[in-house]
Amino acid sequence: MASLLQTTALALSCAPLLTAAQRVVSMSDLSWTVTNPNYTISVTGNVPSQAHLDLYNAQVIGDPYYGLNDFNLRWVAETNWTYSASLSALDLSSNASTWLVFNGLDTFSTITACEQMIASTNNQFRQYYFEVAQALSDCTSPTISINFGSAPNIADALANTSLNEPWPYGTQMTYEFPNRWFVRKEQSDFGWDWGPAFAPAGPWQPAYIVQLSSNEVYVRNTLLDIYRQGQVSNLPPDQTQPWIVNASLDVLGTLPPNAGLRIDIRDANNNTVASSIASNVTTTGEAISGSINVGNNSVDLWWPNGMGPQNLYYATVTLLGSNNNSIATSTVRTAFRTIVLNMEPVSQQQLSQGIRNGNNWHFETNGHEFYAKGSNFIPPDAFWPRVTPARIQQLFDSVVDGGQNMLRVWASGAYQPDFIYDIADELGILLWSEFEFSDSLYPVAPDFLDNVREEANYNVRRVNHHPSLALWAGGNELENLELQIANESDPGNYSRWLHEYETLFLGVLLPAVYENSRSISYIPSSTTNGYLTLNHSAPMPMVERYNNLTAGYIYGDTDHYDYDSSVAFNLSSYPVGRFANEFGFHSMPSLQTWQDVVPPQDLSFNSSTIQLRNHHYPSGGLNTSNFANSTMGMGEMTIAVQRYYPAPNKADPLANFSSWCLATQIFQADFYRSQIAYYRRGSGLPERQLGSLYWQLEDIWQAPTWAGIEYSGRWKVLHYVAKDVYSRVIVAPYWNYTTGDLTAYVTSDLWDVVNGSVDAVWYDWNGSVLANTNTSTSVPFTVGALNTTKVLQTNTNTLGQTIDLSNAVLRLSLTATGYLPNNSTLTSFTHEFWFHPVLSLADAKLVDPGLKLTYGNDTNDPSWTVEATSGVSAWTWLDFPSGVVGNFEDNGFWLVPGLPRTVGFTVKNDSTGGEWVKNVTVSSLWDFTTP
Ligand SMILES: *[C@@H]1O[C@H](CO)[C@@H](O)[C@H](O)[C@H]1NC(C)=O
Ligand SMILES: *[C@@H]1O[C@H](CO)[C@@H](O)[C@H](O)[C@H]1NC(C)=O
Numbered sequence: 001m002a003s004l005l006q007t008t009a010l011a012l013s014c015a016p017l018l019t020a021a022q023r024v025v026s027m028s029d030l031s032w033t034v035t036n037p038n039y040t041i042s043v044t045g046n047v048p049s050q051a052h053l054d055l056y057n058a059q060v061i062g063d064p065y066y067g068l069n070d071f072n073l074r075w076v077a078e079t080n081w082t083y084s085a086s087l088s089a090l091d092l093s094s095n096a097s098t099w100l101v102f103n104g105l106d107t108f109s110t111i112t113a114c115e116q117m118i119a120s121t122n123n124q125f126r127q128y129y130f131e132v133a134q135a136l137s138d139c140t141s142p143t144i145s146i147n148f149g150s151a152p153n154i155a156d157a158l159a160n161t162s163l164n165e166p167w168p169y170g171t172q173m174t175y176e177f178p179n180r181w182f183v184r185k186e187q188s189d190f191g192w193d194w195g196p197a198f199a200p201a202g203p204w205q206p207a208y209i210v211q212l213s214s215n216e217v218y219v220r221n222t223l224l225d226i227y228r229q230g231q232v233s234n235l236p237p238d239q240t241q242p243w244i245v246n247a248s249l250d251v252l253g254t255l256p257p258n259a260g261l262r263i264d265i266r267d268a269n270n271n272t273v274a275s276s277i278a279s280n281v282t283t284t285g286e287a288i289s290g291s292i293n294v295g296n297n298s299v300d301l302w303w304p305n306g307m308g309p310q311n312l313y314y315a316t317v318t319l320l321g322s323n324n325n326s327i328a329t330s331t332v333r334t335a336f337r338t339i340v341l342n343m344e345p346v347s348q349q350q351l352s353q354g355i356r357n358g359n360n361w362h363f364e365t366n367g368h369e370f371y372a373k374g375s376n377f378i379p380p381d382a383f384w385p386r387v388t389p390a391r392i393q394q395l396f397d398s399v400v401d402g403g404q405n406m407l408r409v410w411a412s413g414a415y416q417p418d419f420i421y422d423i424a425d426e427l428g429i430l431l432w433s434e435f436e437f438s439d440s441l442y443p444v445a446p447d448f449l450d451n452v453r454e455e456a457n458y459n460v461r462r463v464n465h466h467p468s469l470a471l472w473a474g475g476n477e478l479e480n481l482e483l484q485i486a487n488e489s490d491p492g493n494y495s496r497w498l499h500e501y502e503t504l505f506l507g508v509l510l511p512a513v514y515e516n517s518r519s520i521s522y523i524p525s526s527t528t529n530g531y532l533t534l535n536h537s538a539p540m541p542m543v544e545r546y547n548n549l550t551a552g553y554i555y556g557d558t559d560h561y562d563y564d565s566s567v568a569f570n571l572s573s574y575p576v577g578r579f580a581n582e583f584g585f586h587s588m589p590s591l592q593t594w595q596d597v598v599p600p601q602d603l604s605f606n607s608s609t610i611q612l613r614n615h616h617y618p619s620g621g622l623n624t625s626n627f628a629n630s631t632m633g634m635g636e637m638t639i640a641v642q643r644y645y646p647a648p649n650k651a652d653p654l655a656n657f658s659s660w661c662l663a664t665q666i667f668q669a670d671f672y673r674s675q676i677a678y679y680r681r682g683s684g685l686p687e688r689q690l691g692s693l694y695w696q697l698e699d700i701w702q703a704p705t706w707a708g709i710e711y712s713g714r715w716k717v718l719h720y721v722a723k724d725v726y727s728r729v730i731v732a733p734y735w736n737y738t739t740g741d742l743t744a745y746v747t748s749d750l751w752d753v754v755n756g757s758v759d760a761v762w763y764d765w766n767g768s769v770l771a772n773t774n775t776s777t778s779v780p781f782t783v784g785a786l787n788t789t790k791v792l793q794t795n796t797n798t799l800g801q802t803i804d805l806s807n808a809v810l811r812l813s814l815t816a817t818g819y820l821p822n823n824s825t826l827t828s829f830t831h832e833f834w835f836h837p838v839l840s841l842a843d844a845k846l847v848d849p850g851l852k853l854t855y856g857n858d859t860n861d862p863s864w865t866v867e868a869t870s871g872v873s874a875w876t877w878l879d880f881p882s883g884v885v886g887n888f889e890d891n892g893f894w895l896v897p898g899l900p901r902t903v904g905f906t907v908k909n910d911s912t913g914g915e916w917v918k919n920v921t922v923s924s925l926w927d928f929t930t931p
């Protein structure tokens with residue numbers, strides 16, 4: 001019953017409710033043709049779509065993701081594509097006004113109707129609406145056509161205009177097509193280090209024809225802002241205050257004189273919890289706003305994943321005429337919660353708790369600090385129109401399954417469509433959202449800024465009602481990277497570049513947030529040392545700190561990449577900050593995923609198809625011959641594997657390729673696990689570190705990248721290992737391999753004390769328990785809320801005097817009980833972590849673990865039992881064939897004889913009719929040593 005209502009309201013949030021006389025025709029229902037300028041190609045088109053997809057559909061081009069098509073299809077990006085359709089089936093007369101409403105045109109277009117020029121557009125992220133009644137009134141040829149220009153060519157042309165500036169050397173990061181910073185289009189469409197460059201064009205979002213008579217209005221966008229009375233952006237509100245629900249409608253048509261608003265709030269069972277005429281009604285141009293009070297006790301809170309339930313509500317905003325008659329309504333799904341990024345100075349009370357002076361940099365929801373566990377979400381496809389709710393549901397189910405509560409929606413993809421926020425609202429996934437600016441300096445010409453202002457206003461207003469919206473950031477890697485490069489390569493003009501930066505990110509984007517929302521925090525750059533001062537009544541409310549730091553104090557969040565794998569497990573090479581918003585290393589996808597797009601003869605490490613998909617090439621060296629030959633791309637991965645593990649050397653070339661792909665994934669997962677455990681432990685250290693979001697959640701295509709989930713939906717080793725190290729209560733070792741100091745800590749992100757014990761048992765590689773290790777075998781512990789506690793302290797150099805370190809492994813295993821947030825059921829927690837006191841497992845005395853795999857024989861609930869029969873199994877890996885999408889409950893784990901493990905499998909999609917279960921295999925690191 002609740003789900004029925006949900007479906008209805010979801011549909012409503014895309015197309016607002018209409019009064020009877022309005023006529024709204026979806027442009028998806030017209031018959032479209034896509035043609036190139038000389039008419040040699042003419043195929044059926046769709047709305048929403050992009051030319052590549054329609055050409056692929058018509059078999060004019062092959063699968064854009066196949067082989068080297070990202071290079072072969074450059075011609076598609078370099079020509080114009082015109083979408084045209086007949087309007088003859090529409091009654092275009094008899095209305096006072098007719099509007100063309102486009103929720104998204106990608107990107108440069110010229111629109112004509114009835115052979116009259118209507119408008120041109122130049123921003124992928126804006127909603128455009130044009131009144132066309134006059135053009136249609138004496139129409140002899142009732143057609144609409146949208147001529148999309150080539151974004152790469154137009155970007156090149158814009159580079160020869162006054163938009164261009166003498167930006168300092170190194171700031172304008174270019175991947176494949178140059179000049180992306182001149183165009184308001186998804187920046188990664190021009191190539192990125194994890195993605196292809198297709199630069200698609202087309203009507204990528206829904207579009208409508210709206211006809212209104214003189215007293216009608218159409219709601220084109222709805223803003224809903226729910227906050228605690230007195231709350232302002234960026235500051236923790238008083239949780240005892242009542243809620244204010246502020247609504248604002250953007251309309252087409254003329255607002256009646258003395259218009260009013262009514263706001264009704266209903267719960268998931270359609271019970272009304274609040275219903276009032278809004279007070280403080282204001283109208284500005286095409287928008288009308290007003291607000292109501294909602295008592296604290298009338299509603300239940302919404303919580304992120306793992307912190308409580310996701311209670312959702314429906315808000316219906318009704319536009320009222322002077323007699324309180326209903327003129328138009330809009331319904332959005334929403335919820336009651338506060339979410340703040342707290343960057344306030346460390347307080348006296350925090351100092352007395354041992355927190356290092358400086359500023360905070362952490363999230364609080366409903367007044368609670370919490371540990372943000374998650375990753376970075378890049379565009380899930382190079383072609384947005386083929387991103388379906390089913391695909392995002394599948395991906396976000398993996399996010400929840402992985403124990404994550406936050407995704408950073410990286411700047412320079414696209415603003416997420418509402419359906420993605422809807423799924424995140426349901427699952428409790430917080431979406432740290434960003435404006436689409438990344439890794440370059442941007443123009444500040446007035447027209448450019450006006451265009452950005454429209455884009456920002458529209459998107460801030462569109463998504464503000466979603467409880468999953470956690471933050472707005474101005475862009476990616478600006479303060480920590482762009483301003484630093486500018487300062488280093490052009491110190492004489494630094495004040496100019498800083499001023500331009502502030503013009504865009506503090507002068508345009510900050511007001512877009514603060515003028516529309518009191519519930520969401522804003523930071524100008526994804527990585528930032530925060531503000532020196534914040535004063536909402538000052539003309540420029542935020543004064544940035546930048547590098548005005550006090551020695552010994554801690555500020556801000558961190559972005560950390562180190563491709564020198566020799567220091568990958570040197571803990572002192574990791575940054576100490578309040579929050580880690582990016583860190584990572586690339587790895588290969590699985591053989592199964594490669595096989596989807598690479599012909600058999602190219603399935604080797606050195607084939608050009610594989611190498612050319614690694615876009616992590618030297619800066620400045622952007623041509624293909626350069627990056628194919630670089631130790632920077634592929635070489636980094638293979639060097640890391642050789643450094644830390646026995647390198648695969650199989651006789652069968654395909655088996656060797658597959659093992660190498662897996663080996664690069666093991667290094668990646670090992671490296672991330674080490675960093676995540678380190679950052680999480682920081683929650684109980686002076687840095688009070690409260691978040692880690694690794695780079696990156698998922699893949700845009702099949703390529704060597706930083707992702708944990710492949711394009712096919714298959715989990716790499718990383719996603720399994722991240723799931724494990726994001727468990728609520730973990731035990732992890734911390735080793736200084738120079739001094740031999742070895743400690744282990746228990747870290748908990750629960751909001752209550754947890755009690756338990758850790759067993760620490762040393763084994764040799766045959767699986768026999770080692771005597772003479774002086775490690776006490778069971779250590780009881782109590783760990784506080786969001787805290788950490790030491791459970792082991794020893795030294796491997798000393799230990800090496802009594803045991804052979806190359807024939808020793810330590811199993812740390814934890815059992816504990818405690819309470820989940822907002823849950824009164826006592827819950828048990830377990831976790832284990834295996835430590836090896838040699839840096840490289842190539843130096844360890846590995847033995848054949850004698851792995852045995854047994855299928856559970858229940859086709860409805862597939863599971864396997866894995867057992868090591870003759871030795872310790874390191875990095876035990878269960879593999880499954882293509883044709884099924886899903887994941888094991890657990891993978892990449894270690895086993896010792898006598899402790900078998902049974903793991904289930906979640907099937908998300910099966911095209912093999914259940915046959916796949918016959919081809920599940922198991923291996924371990926030992927298999928790399930066998931030919
Ligand atoms: C027509 O345009 C396409 C690009 O869209 C180009 O490849 C082709 O050569 C042109 N054909 C003629 C006959 O001009
Ligand atoms: C290509 O599209 C752009 C943008 O709509 C337009 O300005 C230009 O005139 C078009 N060129 C052709 C040949 O259609």
Ligand SMILES: *[C@@H]1O[C@H](CO)[C@@H](O)[C@H](O)[C@H]1NC(C)=O
Binds near residue numbers: 008270
């Ligand atoms: C919810 O309640 C309202 C007001 O009582 C009613 O108009 C509406 O039809 C109901 N919606 C559903 C889906 O039951």
Ligand SMILES: *[C@@H]1O[C@H](CO)[C@@H](O)[C@H](O)[C@H]1NC(C)=O
Binds near residue numbers: 244
């Ligand atoms: C209306 O505005 C007044 C003055 O700004 C404010 O005190 C009051 O809380 C507002 N009412 C609502 C429901 O927002």
Ligand SMILES: *[C@@H]1O[C@H](CO)[C@@H](O)[C@H](O)[C@H]1NC(C)=O
Binds near residue numbers: 532548
């Ligand atoms: C640096 O910060 C201090 C406060 O911590 C402030 O008084 C000073 O003006 C700042 N300096 C600059 C150059 O912004």
Ligand SMILES: *[C@@H]1O[C@H](CO)[C@@H](O)[C@H](O)[C@H]1NC(C)=O
Binds near residue numbers: 629
């Ligand atoms: C590739 O790079 C290596 C090391 O810089 C260099 O010696 C070699 O000549 C390069 N090969 C080609 C084909 O450019």
